[in-house]
Amino acid sequence: MTVPARVGETLARATRTLADAGVEAPRHEAEILLGHLLGRSRAALWSHPEKSLPDGQHRRFLALCRRRAAGEPTAYLTGHREFWSLDLLVDPRVLIPRPETEHLVEAVLARQPKGIVRILDYGAGSGCIALALATEYPQAWIIALDMDGGALAVTGQNSSRHDLQGRVQRVQARSLDALAGENWLDVLVSNPPYIRAADLSALPATVRQHEPVQALSPGLRGLEVIDSLIQGGLRLLLDAGTLALEIDSPSAAGVRERLLTSDWADVAILPDLAGMPRVVVARRRRR
């Protein structure tokens, strides 16, 4: 008869396996995977390390650890990631929401008063930005635009999950040209793909091999989507309407220059918690 595996020992072994594979925070990730499989909180795992694991669950846990050790991101293995206190579904069709993208939501909140506002989230992916803003602006109408139908399906699942589908309209398009009219938008927000194609190879393998490439890089320059938003946003935004974009350090100076030399005002670059340029904000100049 085999002795059943116990939670504490199983976690200790999994932590060693993940550490050997170079996973950062291996104990934390092992706990997330086991908690997910058992439907228990991490605190419940800590408080009952003596609990035994049925053989089937133990085997499933070892399989998940093997996939994690081989580089699959934990969020794709559990199918969940928290953003702005919202539990979001994620899968390989969407970028896994990053904590630093919450600075983008903060930047919009700091600039755009509450009220009946129209917000466009360009490159919605999981819908993390659109849904965070929908909860913060209860009277807002939000367009979640993405070129990828699979990503928009995930946006839709998350909108329904948080009962926000009535105020979040999904649009599949690959340019702002798909949106008609002028002067009707209060906020254009985007975490666009911004990595130069040549720099993709420098990304960690777990990102490079598992997250959608169209979510990471727009092409050779890295600025292709950002440029189109800086240009196209002028047509759609109301006077003094807000533009808020996530950027990386290498592109910060160039993006600032582009904004200062066209019809944008109040241009500011905001840092992330590490002090690196992370968000650029600007207002459409009054006509």
Ligand SMILES: C[S@@+](CC[C@H](N)C(=O)[O-])C[C@H]1O[C@@H](n2cnc3c(N)ncnc32)[C@H](O)[C@@H]1O
């Ligand atoms: C960096 S991801 C951001 C996803 C999500 N907003 C987030 O912050 O986690 C960029 C998204 O933009 C979409 N995208 C890339 N190029 C695009 C384009 N030209 N037009 C529309 N969407 C695009 C990708 O499919 C991807 O979902």
